[in-house]
Amino acid sequence: MTALGYDLATARVLWGRDLTRFFRQPSRLAGALGQPILFWLIIGSGMAGTFRMPGAAVGYLQFFYPGVVLMVVLFAAIFTTVSVIEDRHAxxxxAVLAGPGSRAALVAGKALGSASVALSQAALFLLLAPAAGFHVRSVNWLLLAAALALCAVALSALGFAVAWAVDNVQGYHAIQMTLLVPLWVVSGAMFPPSPDHPGFAAVMRANPVAYAVSAARRALGGPDAPGALPGSAGRDLLVLAGFAAAALALAVAAARRRR
Structure with missing residues (x-):
């Protein structure tokens, strides 16, 4: 077998292993759907009476829904890549590092596995799209899948890089909550940028997760969906592709460091 063949086999095994572990744990499947539903309903209902979207008659539950979809992807990436630490301790x-596959194949397998778990959880939550006011036939599923997949790969790769550098689960979660959760908060998932706060809008434009939220809004609500960033869906996907490539490069560089 060639070096490429060993790399593909390594990545495929690690990818399948993470998916198998997820689907064999019913509690994770229940939590994957129950937690975001509660978060969406509680926060969405609490803000519904005070939320006003300038220029559009959109309720907060509908506005908040694409942001919660991205929250599902983000938290799934965080909790799945913690297996890097658990696998090291076990x-x-x-054993994988001693095998013929490269460290880049290790990163690819873990990133794809974590991203697939994240997308599986997002797919479960997307079953509620009609309840949020989005018609299934009007959704641009190709755009939505592309945006979620690119964001899931990027966040999983970032999670891998952090998990590789940290040797305990508690430290990993502390770092991830400090780094990734603020990315979601300032992505426009909960509130649209206000013209009265140009600084916040500038931070949002520099945040790659904001482009995932924007693409999800366009996919669910149309090209001119309320809350989407100025520009086009193509621009959103281009930024996300760059984000994914940079995160994978960071993860490979981290994996090449000897521990």
């Missing part, structure tokens, strides 16, 4: 990671 000795599995050392």
């Amino acid at each position: 000795g599995f990671l050392q």
Whole structure:
């Protein structure tokens, strides 16, 4: 077998392993749907009476829904890539490193596995799109899948890089909550940028997760969906592709460091 063949086999095994672990744990499946539903309903209902979208008659539950879809992807990426630390402590990671596959294949397998778990959870939550006011036939599913997939790969790769550098689960979660959760908060998932706060709008434009939220809004609500960033869906996907490539490069660079 060639070096490429070993790399593909390594990535495929790691990808399948993460998916199998997810679907064999019913509690994770229940939590994947129950937690975001509660978050969406509680926060959405609480803000419904005070939310006003300038220039559009959109309720907060509908506005908040694409943001919660991205929240599902983000938290799934965080909780799945923690398996890097668990696999290291169990000795599995050392066995993979001793195999013929490269470290880039290790990153690809773990990133694809975590991203697939994140997309599976997002797919479960997307079953509620009609309840949020989005008609299934009007959704641009190709755009939505592309945006969520690119964001899931990017966040999973970032999670891998952090997990590779940290040796305990508590430290990993502390770093991830400090780094990734603020990215979601300032992505426009909860509130649209206000013209009275240009600084916040500038931070949002520099945040790659904001382009995932924007693309999700366009996919669910049309090209001119309320809350989407100025520009086009193509621009959103281009930024997300760059984000994914940079995150994968960071993860590969981290994996090449000897521990």
